Amino acid sequence: MATEMERKLRAALEAGDSEELQRLCGEIDSNIELEVGGFDTQDYPFEELRKMPLAHHVACKPVSSSCLELLIDRFGPGCLTHRNDRGQTPVHLAAQHQDESWMKLVKEKGGKRCLRIVDRWRQTVVHFAAMNRKSNSCLKWLVKKLGSDCLTVSDRDGDTAVHLAALYQSIESLEWIKRQIGTDCFRLKVDSDRTAFHIAAWKSDNSNLKWLVKELGSDCLTVPDKYGDTAVHWAAEHQPVDSLQFIFERIGAEMFSLKNNQGEAMTDAVESWRWVTDKSAKRAWISSSLWRLKASRPPAGSSTPTAASAGTKKQLDPSFTDWDFILQEDKKQLIGRGGFGEVYKALTDRNQTVAVKMLPLSGTDKSGKLQKAVEMEKRGVEILKRLSHPNILQFLKCEQKSDGLYIFTELVLGHSLFELMQRQNKPFKESEVRDFSRQICLGLNFLHCQPQGAILHRDIKSENVMLTNEGVIKLIDFGLAREIFNTCSLSAGNQPKGTWHFMAPEMLMGEGNSIPQDRRVGLRLHVWAFGCVYELTAMQPPDGNEPQQRIVILRYMQRAMPDGNEPQQIADGFSAGLKDFYL
Incomplete structure (x- = not known):
């Protein structure tokens, strides 16, 4: 049975009570072993209690570093290098759970050698710092002290700190690592042929995977590891259904044909017993996506191209000379x-x-x-x-x-959405607006995700949205000619680059004369310009009855779009969902 002192220590540790813990640490005679709970289930999903020496528990818990300092002063720096049953020391655990102030304390009390301790799985203190979900300050501090080479040291499984940061930390950490050792580190393969993008696909959200695809290109999704598994396999198993849609937008039907060395496709990974992440939603998405792919294929012997086959046609050769x-x-x-x-x-x-x-x-x-x-x-x-x-x-x-x-x-064979409305003399049906909007969104999202920064279209309106003969939306006319137009004495002055009715206020106020490199700015301008959704339901742009000069005043006043004495809404007859999407 636990002694009264052990029960008090356990209660103080689980409660994160630094003051009580310091008082108790001053009364004990040794670095006693304790069985303590209250651990983060993300880090220890299968353990309610862990038995370790007191110094190890202190390094894991949200308490003051003064508690560890007190133990070091009482029992000597040897408690920093004492190992638990997994070969981990308090230094490893502090790197995983605390901030850089604990690393400074360790170096001060135990010397720099404490920062180079390796556990039973050949994981260094830097590996543990890369697994710190709360802060990357330990990782940054250790790299500053040990050099950037420590980021690429592999453990027993072939994982480096780069790999582990892709799983446990945020995009900010990946961007910092990129600045330290370059983008190629995310392609680094060691023993298992796993890369950072394989590991990022294990993360419960797809933020890091999306960032890596933006940096490395969509090809990284299809690179196999030693066992033939790709990032697609791992994302299908570990991540939610929106990751499947993201991958489909990048590599299309190829995602369904990728197989590992056991002949398993991503559909098999979804059914894995190891993890449960909205399996039913993923099954439904796979079923509907495969059905759409099948329905879009031309009948046997048919030469009529379809929307799906348009993506597989012979690529145009830009190297022509005549x-x-x-x-x-x-x-x-x-x-x-x-x-x-x-x-x-x-x-x-x-x-x-x-x-x-x-x-x-x-x-x-x-x-x-x-x-x-x-x-x-x-x-x-x-x-x-x-x-x-x-x-x-x-x-x-x-x-x-x-x-x-x-x-x-x-050469796009078809008509602009503006021309189609004029020829039909009526706006589009809701089903058509939804289909066109979905495709426009896919194109705009692609523009936002470019490695060198977001690309801004600058003039999204129905005249610049083509519908091909196969039913595929194409965004055309990126406003390239405006610089020449304004320079050739064909323009009255420095006009904004775009169409007045669809411009965000910052474009009209002279803040948008260049393509923004900040993705958030580009997103705002594109979302505003996506008011063309209104045009598809009304055959005129938002504020279409207002003169050009009035548009500038309205935008400067930051009035809602579209403006007017009574807020102009999408007409009755369209669903509440479409109206809400537009607003």
């Missing part, structure tokens, strides 16, 4: 005209038809502003040509000639 306009009745075949140029059909020397937007370069350029604007547009195309997503217009290249700048993109 091209010419496709003629119609001896004239260039015009397929579109806007405020900043005309779009024609062209045939390349790779035997592919593309769209080419011609931007005339008129006006004098004594100050060099025009050429600076042209170079800015070229850089914009270089950024956009790296994007590949079913709902984003594929940019190919641009060429500057004496008469203008030519921007080449994929």
